[in-house]
Structure formats: structure tokens, C-alpha cells
Amino acid sequence: MNELLVKNAYVIDPINHIDGEVMDIAVRDGRIVEDVGPQAEVIDAEGCLTLPGGVDSHTHVCGTKVNFGRYMSPEDMRAGREVRRGVKHATSGYSVPTTYANSYRYAIMGYTTLLEGAMAPLEARHTHEEFSATPLQDMMANTLFDGNWGVMKAVSEGDIERVAAIVGWTLSAVKGFGIKLTNPGGTEAWGYGKDLRCIKDEVPHFGVTPAEIIEAMIQACEMLRLPHSVHLHCNNLGTPGNYACTVGTFNLVPDLNKKRQSLYATHVQFHSYGGSDWKTFRSKAEPVAYTVNNRPQIVIDMGQVMFGKTTTMTADGPMEFNLYRLHHNKWSNHDVELETGSGIIPVLYRKKNLVNSIMWAIGLELGLLVKDPWRCLLTTDNPNGAPFVKYPEIIALLMSKKYRDAEFATVHRRTESRVDLPALDREMDWNEIAVMTRAGQAKALGITGIGKGHLGLGAEADIAVYPLKVGEIDPAQEYQKIIDGFARAKWTVKRGRPVARNGEILVHGENTTIWVDPKISPEHDMSRDPKFTEMFNHWYSVRMSNYPVQDEYLKRNLRIETEATI
Amino acid sequence: MIHEDMICPFCGCLCDDLVIETEGTEVVRVDNACTLGSHKLMNAGKHRLKAPIMRDSGRWRDATYEEAIEYTAGILLDADRPLLYGWSSTQGEAQGAGVSMAELLGGVIDSTTSVCHGPSILAIQEVGHPGCTLGQVKNRADLIVYWGCNPTEAHPRHMSRYTTYADGYFLENAFRDRKLIIVDVRKTETGSIADEFIQVKPGGDYAVLSALRAIVRGREDVVPPTVAGVTKEQLLRVAALCKEAKFGALFFGVGLTMSPGKYKNVRNAIELVDELNRYTKFTLTPLRGHYNVYGSNEVFTWMTGYPYAVDFSRQIAFYNPGETTAVDILARKECDAALIVASDPGAHFPKKCLEHLTDIPTVLIDPMHTMTTPLVRCQIPTAVTGMDAAGTAYRMDGVPIHVKKFLDLGYPSDTEIITKIFEKVTEVRHP
8 A cells, every 4th residue: 555645735726626725635556535644655845836747638759750750850869868867767859859758857847647649540559669668657649530531431421420430449449549630631632742721622532521521520529428529630730821721610610518628629829820921921819719719619729839949740741841841951751541641840940030939929829818728728739839848938928928028029020010919918827827737638638537637536646746835926027936846846746656856757657558448339340340341451551450559568558438329 | 270460570561461371380381471471481480599509618508598698698797888789670679678778788779770771861860751651652652663672582572562563542553553663773673574774873873863853853954965874865754754643652772772872872862752742742761671670760769869879888878870880889899798689790791890799798699590690609599570479560661560479489589588688787787
């Protein structure tokens, strides 16, 4: 029996409506309990800010394209080298660090649960291999269906049950968590070097539109009773004027689930652009945030851009090729048969660049203009907008108008006429930051029920204690203290075990892979469907029997079985 | 007993549709595999070392696994700069254990990549890699280019599974609708079926690629009448074929990576493909040789940040091909102990390197007697992955496949042996 007591914690736990109560947190065998015995290990939080472990609902840390980002970037590896010490492996990398480095840096910042944003089903085994080398966080993988032939054919036939059956079979086979659509239909068009502009364009050869794919998948997601909603990277990412496509997409979405959103739109900063070309480029965060405010069925994340070097990577292959043509650095692409695409390029976001400066402002505008922090979550689309180590700076920017103004004074001087940021006075409080970085993320992912994102009785004992005395700091003025405090947790506790202390890694650890296994009726079992198996064995380059990820790739894991309605 | 959908542990194609028949512990029949794969599987049960062997006063003697493991851990611990080399014909799990061991020892770990597609990786690190999975080629490509390679001999099912002879979803008559371009210094069997065979003078690849790039960019005026033995007329024809294709796929082998120009050749090829993507869809894939050499690059990368030639002597991961690559370390007589896993440097490395291998304590982990055996002081036989051991392997396009076990001959897997050596090392050198 393992017991731990976190004493004198200044707790903010939004899910349990605790906002600044000094209390003790008792932990037994990895779960939060009423009390523990006198033999329990004690951590004295000394009245410091104590939150549930951080949750990142959209990051890219494991899998084929992440690893290719490392593979093609020895220059990035030189940036984050640390020596092997104690339980800690040697690390390399800044924007695409090694698995160990990702895990350590997230743990030092108090993060305990991560969702890998995009896993190609055919290559899922790779993602799971990297998960097992990510020792200090629980992991989930959103599974890509944007160019899935089986899905698109079923959509064109109007057979939503079949769409759900294919999604359900695939999630079980690849041990995925939720549905990810990246530039739906556009990644299939990229198979022949084309792209789609928005949701009404038709996918070549398949006679369906992104709008039809998105609508069908939202319904299928609910039929399968998946914990998370459809997780969408909208069409037309990164192009001037794309906000209209984004708003049009949001307006499609029905409200189908009382517990959570029906659509999670990711890195919306990249989808909130006005203007008709790069010369007239401007922020359209306001109409996008207005739409979100009026449609409770939608949750977004910021996809904040921060200045500096990074590596962009996405399943949106055509977008990355366009970006390559702008940047002329280096470009990798990796299309996955019958499923999806992807691209990678390194990027340097510069304050001297007007477009980059506007992008920086748009992310913050979204954070500040979406009224409800439960519906605009803090991310950088790591590493696309910036590496996740920039989160503390973003928190400070959201909490301090003074800091925003100071930063704004350093960006491209023409930014002011293109954005609304200087006019926004909102300064977020501690509770709102707790929502945007853990509680809201856990709720949006549908994992509060398994004890994530809160500190209630029975919750997973994932706890972060930051060296911040809430009553003694004025975040609006002392923003550097916010940055320093969130960058290095005093303690990070994972499943009841302290894993990091003041920047030091304490244990090697073992994560849990969380995956979803929808229970589907036998008549909808795709493994026995002749049309599906024929398509599979004819056009994939691996046999259907060799496709599913074997159980041995999941070490410790949590299987969430859902009762599908088909 | 019939085993279906088995995976071939020979080349980077990782064909996964083999039907293997066994009787007891014998493989009696292999269907669907190529000659190379069949031969490996039919014979992998034979000629195996029965037990570890060690050299004793110049003679071989049998040893126990415990003794051999103890010896290996000892020489690695005693060394100032141990080299852990090979890793291409084993499972990913063994590679991972190898990296952790190299890290703890402060040694150097390198795979056979450094003598095959190492230059491709250097090129990719400069300009990227426009690629795709092999099924994408099979379903879409109407133009295939093989450059500096001979798939008929080296990857015998590549053309039937993924390119020329494979059915394609978007092609009505794939064989007839596909064009095949072969570029090589001599006419191979693959060359004889090509629509265009481009015979390049040895060492002329870079110039030919440059000429094609110039033509694709609309600067045919700068191209002389012949380039490295290839006529301008043919180059214009080939450039037009590439631009007209709906989906082109370029594959290349060590004929491009290891000929004069080395990584610059590959860089030029990648930039040609980049350029072609402005007109059509074009992809490029290195034809990887060993069935899991790409896996070693993947595993090394997520663990250390670098795909091969990783030096831990400074306690950080340090990478500098040409300095930290196995051949260079051996040629400079730098390493003072070596562990060779699932590869055969005895058959491939320069003589100077092999001489050094014999001068230092070297251990080989391999199921059979190989050209490396005479050079080492101890050999530990293990199971053959894909036959009597299972594990993960990465196909040449990065698709990870679970390689299956269908026999049990009682040998430990590479992972088991390396883990045991690692445990011994850990007892002395605590993490």
C-alpha cells in the first residue's frame, strides 16, 4: 500500500469547484482518498499553488512524423542536449526532442497526461512504441480518418452506421483514442498533388465533400459513444481569408452530446485568418470567437504561435508543401495509403515578420475573446506554433495585459492595424488558467470520469505543485514570476508517485496508454465484412491480419469499452 | 503445419503474405516469397551454431550462455570506447536495449546504415524527404524510376508487390499504364524491361540529375548535347515523362549513395523530386537492404535524436558521421572492444577495420557462422527474427510490422541476450 500526503496545498480544482482552498490531499495506491495513515510519505506544498496534473489535449510527441522531424533535424538535436544522470536518460532536441526529453520537460512543467494529436492507423505500432518510451505521462492517440477510403465510400453511400462500424473497428485495431480529421478530403486529394479549398469542394474520385465527411463522423462518434468528440483540423489551414471556411465548418456542427462538445477544433489560430493574400493578411479571431461563443457544441484550442525556431508537422500534406514553397528550407512528406498524408518543415517565427506577428496576436485574441475558458484551451499545437516549453509564457501573456503590451511593442510595427489585441483588456485569473491547462482539457477529452483533470475523491493522483504563492503575487504586474513558476513545478506527482521536483526527474516511471474499444454488434463487425476485407487485402500493402496492433505493444494500458448503438 | 500471412525477414520490402509450411522444427515449404526470402527461411534452421563458442588459446571451444554473457559484459565494461555495431537484422526491441546499453557504457552505437544509406540520411538532413508508403505507389504511380539499384536481383518482389506489376486502384491496366525508367551504369535485368534505360557513365549521376533539374525548371538551354554519356535528347524525353506523369515514384539504391558524389547525389535527386512536385506528384524512397535497417534508424532517433553513429562518450548523444561511424572508428583504431549484432562486417568492411576487430576483444551475436566469425573471440547464437523469434521491424517506407515467430528451436532472442548483457553491465555500472 503506497500512501502520500500533500500538505498545505493551495488548491484550485475547477471541476470540483475548489478555488483557492488550503487543504491536504491524501493519496493511496495512486488514487485520491479521504485520508491516509501516519506512515504516509509527506510532501509539504507550503501553501503553494496546487493543481491537477496538466493535460495536453493536442500535442505531437510520438509517432512517424514526429520521429521523422527528429531524423531530418540534427541541428535541432544539438539545442537540447543534456547528459545522462541517475534515472534520467541523455536527451537531445528543442522543438522535436527525443521521447525521453519530451517526457521529462512535460513532467518538469507539471504535465501528466498527453494526447498525441495525429496517428496514421497503418503506422500506429510506431506511436505505441514511442509511448512505451515516454515514461512519465499517460498517453492517448487520436487516430486519423481524414482520407480513409472505407469511411469516404460509406459516406458517399449515406451509410452512417457503416462509417461508425469502420471507425470502431479501426480504433480497436490500432488502440486509438478518438477520431482525428486533418484537412478532411484534402489529404486524399494530395495523393495526386491537389488540395481542397473548403468544405463544399468534392474529394476527387470519391464523390464526397469535407462537409459530408465531418457531419458523418460527428454522428458516427456519438453512435460509438466515444469519450472524446470528433477532433478536427479544419480545411484550408494557414491561408489568408480562411476564417470564413472555419466559421462555415463550425456552423455545420449539431449539438449532440450533453456532457461535452460535439466538435473539438484544434489550433484555431491557424484557421482565423482574414485578408485575400499575404499583403492584406489580418486577424479574424473576432468572428471565429463570436461563433464559438454562440455555439456551445464547439470547443477549440488556441494553437498559439510564439517567436523562435520550431518544426512544423501535420497530417495536412498539401499545406506543408505550400509552406515549404514560402520558406525554401527543407521539406519532408509522407503520404499514407488509403488513410492520410503528412508533411514536415522547420520554421522560424520572427517578430520582424508581419505575418508571424499577426499570427502571434491571433492566438492570444482567441484565448481572450472566447468568453468561457472551458471552450478555448491552451495549446501551441506543439511543436507547430511553438514547442510546449513556451506554455508558461503564454499563461503569463493571458494573465497580464502589461506583459502583452510590452511584447506587442517589440513585434512588427504594422501589426497594430491588422489585429485587435491591444484593445483587449481581459486578464485571466488562476482558476481560468487551471481550466485552460487541465480541467477543460480533461473535460473536452472526456476523461474526467477516469479520474483525470481533477483532484476529487477517487481521481488519479496526478498533482502539480507550483512555487507560486497566489495571495502574494500580482500576475498582472509580476508576470516573470508566473513564467518561472509554471516552467518548473515544485513537485509533479504522477499516479501518487512524485516524479519530478524542482526541475529534477526522480523516477524512470511507466505510463498508461488510454485507448477506446467500442463494442459493436456482430452484424457491424468489419473484420467479417466481405467488401471491407476485399478492399483491405487488395489495396493496402499489408495484410489485414497484420494490421492490428498486438497487445504486447501496450505495456500498462487502460481500455475504455463503450457500448456503441450499432 | 501451415502458417499464413507470415513476414519475410530478408529485405526492406518486409513482404507479409508468406505461407510457410513446417513439419516439426523443419521448414518444408515457403510460398509467395522470392528466392532470397525462401532461401533464408528454408535454411535458417540449418547450419546454426549449437551453443556459444569462445576462443581459447587460439582454438574454439563451446561455452555456456552464462559464460558468454559474462565475458561480453566484462569486455564492454573494461573498454574505454566500446563499439556496438550492426543491428539491421534484428528486432527493434533488441535495438532499443542496445541503445540503452551504449548510453550507460559511454560507447558508440552504429548500424549498417553507415555503409549503405547513411549518405541518404545526410541528404535528407539537408533538404528533407518527399516520400510516401509503398501502397501509395502501388495504387497511384504511373511512372516508376529505379536509380542505381537492381530490384530484380536485390528486392525481387518489389516490382510485383509495389510497382511495375502490382495492381493499382487508380490505374485500369497497371502494367500497361505504367512507365518504367531505369538509371544505371550497366544494363541489368531490370534495365531490360524499361521504357527508358539511361546508361550513366560511372560517377555521372550528379551531373545527370543536375541536367534533369535544369530541364524541369525550363533551362534546357544550359544542358550540353551529352551529360555523363546520356544524350540531351533522352534527358528531354525523360524530363517530359516525369512532368507528364500523374504520380511518379523514384527509388534509389547504393548505386547512387555510394558512387562518387555520395550524399550530394541523393540531395540532387531529392531536389529534383521537390521541383517535380511543382508540376505533378512525385515521391522518393531509398530501397533499404536489410529488413530492419530502417528500424534501427527509427529506434536510435526516438531514443537519442540521431538515426545512426551515436557516440555517448560525453554522456550526451553526439553524432558526426565520418567521425562516429563504425568504419572510421575502427580504421582509426579507436575502439577497444566491439559487440557486433546481426550483421556481417567481416564480409563488407575494409581490411584495415577488420584487422583492428581481430586486435580487440570482439563478440558476435548471430545465429550462424558468418564471415565475421573468424575475427571474433566469442560468438553467441540466437534465434532468427521472423522464424524463431518475434519482434518489430520497419519497412523501407517506415511502416512498422510485427515480425512473427512460427518455430521454436530453443534459442534465446537477440533481445533476451542483449538484455542479459545489459543487466550484467548495470550491476557494475549503476545508472
